[in-house]
Amino acid sequence: MAKLYYRFGQMNASKSIQLLTVAHNYEEQGKRVTLFTPAIDKRYGHGRIASRVGIAKDAMVVDDDTNLFDIVASQRPDCVLVDEVQFLRAYHVQQLARVVDELNIAVIMYGLLKDYRNQFFEGSQAAILWADQIEEIKTICADPNCNRKATMILKLKDGTPVYDGEQIEVGGNDLYRSVCRRHYFHPNLEDLTAD
Template sequence: MSKLYFRFGAMNASKSVQLLTVAYNYEEQGKKVLCFTPSTDDRYGHGKITSRVGISREALIVHSETDMFTIVEQNPVDCVLVDEAQFLTREHIQQLANVADDLNTPVMCYGLLKDFRNQFFEGSEALVLLADSIEEIKTICEHHNCGRKATMILKIENGMPIYDGRQVEIGDAQYHSVCRFHYFHPQGIVTKQKH
């Protein structure tokens, strides 16, 4: 029986590039993949999975009403890949679990675990509850003198840390992957500049 996988990490942990590599490897073997990305993520345009290293591919857009199970059922593939899975709903995650169980198709979801408020995203929480395999993709704290593992997302606005507010604001210019210590003591975090 196929599995539902959740591979999570902080920002800049190479989640998208890993997804794109998996897709490439499947297709190199003559196998079919189906890639999904939520409509929420429009940083690089809708319907694109794009890595910061510059590679990208087209993907099906998931809206709140999208039935992912039916799409996969009608378009049989060897693997389903989902980018930014934290933005999916609980219902979407259940649909993906059903893809693994009922269609015997492996599903690999990549995304963030928590938001800048240190709260689960809806999709991430559902994946923690339903996934057969949960794997952390590690990266290091962005503080210039720190070598610890980044486990949290720090939001900076006007040079000040923000710990509450709206959960979803797309774009990485004001978010930083940090360790727990620098989440609560953010002095020394350099604000990124938008290009």
């Protein structure tokens, strides 16, 4: 029986490479996968899922009026993989739940859980509420002198921590660091901003 999976982790936790590995494994067995990525994330090109290790794959772009259920129903893949689910709308996650329940197709969603303000994203909150199975992909604090698990995202603007403002500003290591709670509140800025 198919399930709706939510695999979350901090930035640099290997979410995208895991998604791409799952896609490869399905395709290696002659099975079809449908990949989705939100329209807002254009860091690696429009409609492109990429890992920081250099592996990438094309995906269907999801914007506000995309109906994921209808797309999957017309394609009938063996598995659906979603990158950066935190940027999707709650109704997109509900459509993915329908894919599992009505089409019996497994869906695996990958993404962040919380933003730099320690608040849920709309898509991640919906994923928590609707998923059959929730799995954490762990990584360690970006502070080079710390071995704690990263549980927070620290936003840095011009080397200064930012704790409030607009929820979504797409960026990578140039803007965000995955840190433990201690370094979220008391970052070693010299260590975190060194190149």
